[in-house]
Amino acid sequence: MNSITNNTLLMMERSMDFLWTKQTAILDNLANVETPNYKTKYVTFEEAFRSRLQAAANGSALDMRDALEGAQATIHVADNETARMDGNGVDATEQSIELARNALQQQHVMNAISTDLALIRTAIRGQ
Template sequence: MLGNSIFGNTMSMANKSLDYLWKKMEVVQNNLANVDTPGYKKKDISFEEVFDKRLRAASQTKSNTQMRQAISGADYFVYTPYDSSARVDENNVHADVEEADMARTSLHYQYLLQTVTADIKRYQTAIKGQ
């Protein structure tokens, strides 16, 4: 695969991370949209821990194939964490917490996208010989 020979695993990892961050923003937006829905329980998303474990295990094998499989096989999952609600309507979404999470996730997404764009521009410059 051409992408892996030029970029190593960088683009695959960035792609997985961007997919996760996009999904995280969707989950947070859904939580915010339901902040006043009686009985709604906030959702969360898990990815980093599983991804980190897979990468660490693959890096110990020193196999590029294992690393690619670890990256492609890592996935996120949406779940409802146990969180009792102190609100009368049994909704456990806190808008201020969700908004802070959205801001953090958006900044992380933008940073990662800028990093990928800069990497691609460097390769373009090298290819053009400028």
């Protein structure tokens, strides 16, 4: 499969992995909105992704495909944030907005993946 996929498709795959991880963290936050001392989880991906791509572009031991394949989302816990008196750090409204934003981002990436796969399918069929 690697011979017919390009870096763009691999980048979109990594983006979907990130968005899935982000959605899981948001859903965990919303499920624990009433749990005392629960701290909000958040996910980062862009910084690690950017640094891996820059390392590959600067001629390190990584090639571009390895940089894309190795990029992972990181889950963090906001230890110093509290939204309520019981120590819970979840802002339900903010998390609901992030969940909606994440769903729109997933839809956009899925549309882009579908478009790329349709182009590959067209090329294979020779149309």
